[in-house]
Amino acid sequence: MKYLFTFTFTFFTLINLAQASEKKVIPEKILIGQSIELSGEATGKENREGALAYFNWINSQGGVYGRQIELRTYDDKRKPEITKMNTEKLIKEDHALALFGYRSTPTVEAVLPMLISEKIPMIAPFSGAQTLHHPFNPYLFHLRASYQDETIQMVESLLPLEINKIAILHQDDPFGKDGLAGFEKNLALHNLKAIVVAKYDRKDLKIDEAVSEIATTSPQAVLMACTPSACADFVKKIHKKGLYPRFLMLSNVSSDSFFKSLSDDGRGVGVMQVMPYPKDISAIVVREFQHVLKGMDSPPPVSYATLEGFLAAKLLTEALRRAGPAVTREKLLLALNGMRNVDLGGVKVSYTQNMHDGSKFVELTVIGKNGAIQR
Numbered sequence: 286m287k288y289l290f291t292f293t294f295t296f297f298t299l300i301n302l303a304q305a306s307e308k309k310v311i312p313e314k315i316l317i318g319q320s321i322e323l324s325g326e327a328t329g330k331e332n333r334e335g336a337l338a339y340f341n342w343i344n345s346q347g348g349v350y351g352r353q354i355e356l357r358t359y360d361d362k363r364k365p366e367i368t369k370m371n372t373e374k375l376i377k378e379d380h381a382l383a384l385f386g387y388r389s390t391p392t393v394e395a396v397l398p399m400l401i402s403e404k405i406p407m408i409a410p411f412s413g414a415q416t417l418h419h420p421f422n423p424y425l426f427h428l429r430a431s432y433q434d435e436t437i438q439m440v441e442s443l444l445p446l447e448i449n450k451i452a453i454l455h456q457d458d459p460f461g462k463d464g465l466a467g468f469e470k471n472l473a474l475h476n477l478k479a480i481v482v483a484k485y486d487r488k489d490l491k492i493d494e495a496v497s498e499i500a501t502t503s504p505q506a507v508l509m510a511c512t513p514s515a516c517a518d519f520v521k522k523i524h525k526k527g528l529y530p531r532f533l534m535l536s537n538v539s540s541d542s543f544f545k546s547l548s549d550d551g552r553g554v555g556v557m558q559v560m561p562y563p564k565d566i567s568a569i570v571v572r573e574f575q576h577v578l579k580g581m582d583s584p585p586p587v588s589y590a591t592l593e594g595f596l597a598a599k600l601l602t603e604a605l606r607r608a609g610p611a612v613t614r615e616k617l618l619l620a621l622n623g624m625r626n627v628d629l630g631g632v633k634v635s636y637t638q639n640m641h642d643g644s645k646f647v648e649l650t651v652i653g654k655n656g657a658i659q660r
Contacts, residue, residue: 314355315348315605315612318375320368320396321388321411323360328513328540329388332411333358334585335574335594336386342577343602350610354602356385363388365395372396376403383408383617386597390414390460391487400424406618408604409597409643413536413559414463418642426621426636427643428597429559432460432510432535434647436467439533439557442649443506444475448531452504453479454495454519456511458487464510464535480504490515496522506531513543521550531555533649541586544656551652558650561631562660563592570596570630589658599629 321329333356340354348354357379359371368387375381376399384400384407387393393410400407400422409428410417418431443451453468455461461484472478481502483495492515499507500523507523507530509516516538523530533555544551561568564587566575574595578584585591605612607620626635634643653659 312352314353316379316381317354317356317383317385317601318372318379318381319356319358319384319386320361320371320375320392321358321386322363323358324362328537328543328590329411331540331542331585331588331590332386332388332594332597335591335596336598337594338574338577338581338585338591339595339598339602342580343598349602349605352610354605356598357381361392363392365391368392368395369399372399376405381405382612382614383601385409385601386411386594388412390416390463391458393417394459397422397425405614406621408601408621411537411593411597412460414460415466416459416463421639421641423638423641424618426641428600428634429536429593429643430645430647431642432463432537433467433470434645435535435557435559436464436471436508438647438649439508439535439555440468440471440475440477442533442555443531446531448505449477450502450505451477451479452499452502452507452530453482454492454499454507454509454511455482455484456487456515457484460537461487461510464508468508468510479508485511485515487512490518492519492522495519496526499523500526500528503528504530506533509534511538513538513540513546517543517546517550520547520554524550529553533557536589539588540590541588541656544588544652544658547652547656551656552654554652556650556652556658558589558648559644559646560589560593560596561646562650562658563587563589568631570599570632573599573630596629596632600634603627603629 344353361367388411390412406424408426413432455465483498485492485495536557536559604620608616622638624636651659
């Protein structure tokens with residue numbers, strides 16, 4: 286009887302261990318980690334709200350293979366050192382399957398080495414900086430077009446207007462310098478050169494000196510690589526000086542709150558977009574987006590930033606489906622690398638093992654009355 290008891294105990298212990306191991310491999314939730322600025326600029330918050338709207342919609346339909354998607358977000362105040370700590374926590378303590386939707390070039394740059402050392406994918410960072418595309422990082426998967434792609438169209442939009450007195454405003458950090466490089470490169474392709482290049486410090490966002498530098502040249506157009514608050518402040522102060530050049534901004538400023546913050550000063554301001562117009566129901570993803578928002582008790586704004594978060598969540602969800610029910614980081618990476626020319630409902634995304642650029646969708650929009658977008 287002693288040996289029978291020992292065998293029985295051992296047999297059931299092995300079964301319990303196997304079941305516990307299975308539960309560990311396939312938990313009830315798929316945890317996705319995110320570190321963004323929640324306490325400052327509104328664009329990141331709108332990105333997150335759009336992503337949550339999609340994930341919650343998918344979860345209401347049973348999730349992915351019966352598992353709920355949880356987006357766990359920590360505030361980094363757009364400070365790289367906090368982003369590093371948040372990411373360390375997401376990986377080591379929360380055991381996130383993947384990282385998602387980080388915002389701001391410096392904060393994403395800060396954690397790039399961790400993606401490689403931890404072999405964890407990051408999907409759809411809300412930045413188009415060239416430094417995130419080159420050198421190639423095998424664990425970073427872009428959704429949006431690059432800022433370099435945007436600068437091409439910004440410069441080309443000025444050519445039919447025969448504008449040649451062009452000023453540049455940029456933030457003095459990797460993001461702003463990336464925009465500056467794109468502006469100067471594309472101006473040179475058309476035998477043009479900026480009459481003045483002004484910058485401001487990312488730490489304090491004070492733009493008075495830049496306003497003075499640019500105002501003295503009376504430019505016809507200003508190409509801008511700046512954060513939303515600095516961009517809005519600059520436009521208003523230039524207008525107060527009685528100058529009304531054509532302002533052209535990168536897509537990083539695009540949010541409902543930014544357009545409204547400009548008020549009457551926003552009319553005629555050009556903003557690049559890397560997503561379809563969020564009210565254009567001819568695009569399948571926009572119809573989905575509007576359907577989901579209409580079903581919410583407190584929907585986020587119908588903005589480009591919200592739609593980008595929604596589309597990024599759709600991209601990640603598609604990759605999770607392709608990875609299979611027992612998803613791991615390795616399986617998710619294989620699924621992402623196998624996504625060739627995938628139509629997400631109006632935006633096509635393509636990845637290979639050596640190319641993670643994602644989409645090339647870019648268009649110029651103009652702000653009209655009361656912050657309304659004109660295409």
